[in-house]
Amino acid sequence: MIKVVRECGLAPGNVLDFGTGTGESAETLRTELTPRVAGCDMSWASLAAARPRNAVTVAPHGPLPFASGTFDLVHALFVMHFKIPAPMLTELHRCTASGGGHLVANCYGDSIEPYRERMRAANWGLAMSVPVTGVAGHVIDLWERVRRVERPHCRVDQIAGTKSAGDGGSRMDVERAVPNCDAKPVTESEGRSRIDCSTPE
């Protein structure tokens, strides 16, 4: 996927590694692309076990604890077959740069068309698709942010399931790595409370 990004001439400043898990994909991005990488994952267990750098937990449907337009590139390695819910795809769209944000993802098998349909419904446009050499039915897709989507405002501290990984120092780490980032951890009990983000404040 990094090769695709390079060959397309993209020069990402801020990168989000969506579904970062134990953070290995984020470390590869840091080494090969840019130091400005933040990660997020719905699995607190993965983040807590591995304590990847600059990562926060999120609820599976979002919202994401980042300001609109924060990221030039969203990277999703072995994530899209998880049937990412439509509100999360819209959140990823909101958090990418309005002047040309991209999302690069791989997918395979029967998951490809359903995931592409969900991406298009969330206003992502397929810019390019590259078959993975030697692996039948495996593709790498490069998506463009098609148009702005308005989202109701939601306070970061209302984000269900969001908290820092590890020792609580993660918010500052994410903010240092990715300027203009709102990442803010909440306590585990707050994170578990259910919040309706469509309610205006």
Ligand SMILES: C[S@@+](CC[C@H](N)C(=O)[O-])C[C@H]1O[C@@H](n2cnc3c(N)ncnc32)[C@H](O)[C@@H]1O
């Ligand atoms: C197979 S792992 C890939 C981890 C990492 N990208 C890599 O390649 O090493 C998929 C990850 O996606 C995360 N994930 C799946 N659905 C998600 C969602 N809706 N929001 C955030 N993370 C999600 C899972 O928790 C898991 O850690």
